[in-house]
Amino acid sequence: MMLSGPSTSPDRFGTLILGVSEVSRLICDLLDDTHLHQIWVRGEVTNYKNHASGHRYFSLSERSGRNTAVINCVMWRTSASGLRFTPRDGMDVLAWGSVEVYEPHGRYQLIVREMLPAGAGERHLMVERWKQELDAEGLFAPERKRPLPAFPHRIGVVTSPTGAALKDILSVISRRYPTEVILSPTTVQGEGAHTEIAEAIRRVDGLVDVIIVGRGGGSFEDLFPFNHPDVVRAVAGCATPVISAVGHEVDTALCDFAADLRTPTPSAAAERAVPERREVLRELCGYEERMGALLLHHLCAARSEVEDLRERMHPRRLVRRLHERMQHLADHEELLRRAALARVQRERFALAEARADLVGRNPLAVLDRGYCIVESEGKIARSAGDLGPGDHVVLRMKDGRCRAVVEEITYDRDL
Amino acid sequence: MTETFEEMLEELRKIVRRLEDGDTNLEESIAIYERGALLVKQCEDLLGAAEMKLTELGRDR
Numbered sequence: 001m002m003l004s005g006p007s008t009s010p011d012r013f014g015t016l017i018l019g020v021s022e023v024s025r026l027i028c029d030l031l032d033d034t035h036l037h038q039i040w041v042r043g044e045v046t047n048y049k050n051h052a053s054g055h056r057y058f059s060l061s062e063r064s065g066r067n068t069a070v071i072n073c074v075m076w077r078t079s080a081s082g083l084r085f086t087p088r089d090g091m092d093v094l095a096w097g098s099v100e101v102y103e104p105h106g107r108y109q110l111i112v113r114e115m116l117p118a119g120a121g122e123r124h125l126m127v128e129r130w131k132q133e134l135d136a137e138g139l140f141a142p143e144r145k146r147p148l149p150a151f152p153h154r155i156g157v158v159t160s161p162t163g164a165a166l167k168d169i170l171s172v173i174s175r176r177y178p179t180e181v182i183l184s185p186t187t188v189q190g191e192g193a194h195t196e197i198a199e200a201i202r203r204v205d206g207l208v209d210v211i212i213v214g215r216g217g218g219s220f221e222d223l224f225p226f227n228h229p230d231v232v233r234a235v236a237g238c239a240t241p242v243i244s245a246v247g248h249e250v251d252t253a254l255c256d257f258a259a260d261l262r263t264p265t266p267s268a269a270a271e272r273a274v275p276e277r278r279e280v281l282r283e284l285c286g287y288e289e290r291m292g293a294l295l296l297h298h299l300c301a302a303r304s305e306v307e308d309l310r311e312r313m314h315p316r317r318l319v320r321r322l323h324e325r326m327q328h329l330a331d332h333e334e335l336l337r338r339a340a341l342a343r344v345q346r347e348r349f350a351l352a353e354a355r356a357d358l359v360g361r362n363p364l365a366v367l368d369r370g371y372c373i374v375e376s377e378g379k380i381a382r383s384a385g386d387l388g389p390g391d392h393v394v395l396r397m398k399d400g401r402c403r404a405v406v407e408e409i410t411y412d413r414d415l
Numbered sequence: 416m417t418e419t420f421e422e423m424l425e426e427l428r429k430i431v432r433r434l435e436d437g438d439t440n441l442e443e444s445i446a447i448y449e450r451g452a453l454l455v456k457q458c459e460d461l462l463g464a465a466e467m468k469l470t471e472l473g474r475d476r
Contacts, residue, residue, distance in 0.1 A: 151420040277462055280424075287427050288455045294434035295448040302441045 024103045031108060036099035041110060042118060045091045056080050060095060075112040084220065085117055094121030120220060127227045131254055134229060139236040140257040146241045148261060149209045154180045155273055156208035158200045161185040164216045165266035172270035177277045182208055188215040194228030201234040211240050212269045213255060217248030226253035235259050245269035367398040384409050420461050427454045
């Protein structure tokens with residue numbers, strides 16, 4: 001253990017002697033307790049000093065009977081810049097922070113990170129508690145969020161009839177997309193405002209296409225009713241989509257979380273509630289032009305198709321087709337003629353051949369070589385047996401006929 | 416007029432898509448074009464009428 005200062009070992013009498021830093025370390029360790037960290041402390045501000053450096057030094061004290069308890073506090077300038085009020089001696093406050101030891105001065109102090117006047121502080125804590133409860137009920141669930149209608153007919157506005165919020169909303173709607181606005185008037189701050197707001201929301205629900213719930217900027221106190229569970233539940237329970245616009249830019253209220261859409265200002269809410277009419281008109285105009293161009297295109301296509309068909313049906317084309325066919329026919333005719341000629345030629349050759357053949361086989365040709373043919377009673381006698389003695393026969397010779405009578409029949413051999 | 420502005424605008428968008436589609440025949444194209452032109456007019460009338468409504472509201476207030 002590396003420590004400066006006196007020895008940390010027992011002295012010669014056996015007494016344990018601690019160094020200052022060791023004691024300081026022990027104190028630090030003791031104070032390093034969850035009970036002393038990130039705690040809310042309520043007390044009265046005393047000895048409040050706003051140092052030139054921006055850091056705030058003060059004490060929180062509490063008197064009970066004759067006893068007074070005091071805790072030294074410091075609020076660094078980074079934390080102090082978030083203060084929403086100016087603390088003064090005697091103020092009842094709620095401070096949030098951790099107890100730490102400042103070793104060089106040997107003192108403990110509450111390092112304050114956040115501080116609120118006691119009343120507001122309590123409300124602040126209440127809002128945190130409500131937030132957890134309502135969140136646990138599922139009222140802030142993202143899947144509950146519904147889309148807004150693109151072209152609302154009627155817009156419900158839940159706000160003060162005299163506030164700037166209403167003026168802003170009406171101005172935006174009349175400029176962007178004039179449509180019917182139904183105001184559901186309510187007070188938006190003070191005691192009981194939350195009940196009125198919740199009722200105003202329920203009254204207009206179902207009569208309109210979208211509801212804007214909101215008010216202009218104000219203090220935490222002013223916006224407080226919009227944190228109330230009555231208002232949050234009324235928003236969550238709406239059948240109509242709800243746009244929340246509470247306060248200005250950085251302000252948030254619990255009803256923002258329950259709404260279908262959260263917007264930073266009433267004007268922004270109005271802008272989200274309605275489309276820009278000029279854009280819609282431009283879109284319509286675009287459609288009209290586009291439809292015209294497309295129809296024209298269809299018509300042109302149809303016309304050119306008709307033209308094309310007409311051209312194809314033209315007599316000139318038909319005559320040409322006819323001529324083509326006639327030429328075709330003539331070609332075939334010629335082919336046919338040639339084929340027929342060739343055939344006749346072939347037949348002629350065949351005939352000549354046959355004739356030659358026939359001539360070669362002429363039975364009368366033998367007569368030229370000295371043979372004769374014997375006919376009896378108009379028939380050719382082929383055998384001696386065909387004839388008998390005394391038969392009248394005709395002998396056909398090469399150059400004429402002789403009539404003769406058979407004298408005798410002799411056979412070359414016995415039959 | 417029973418249709419809402421939103422429905423009319425949606426139908427109009429469909430008509431433009433169908434006109435863009437080459438499969439739509441000519442007669443159909445002409446018919447839906449006529450329908451589309453009517454829708455454009457009705458939409459414009461609606462937006463125009465809304466303007467007059469606001470003027471009246473402004474005077475009452």
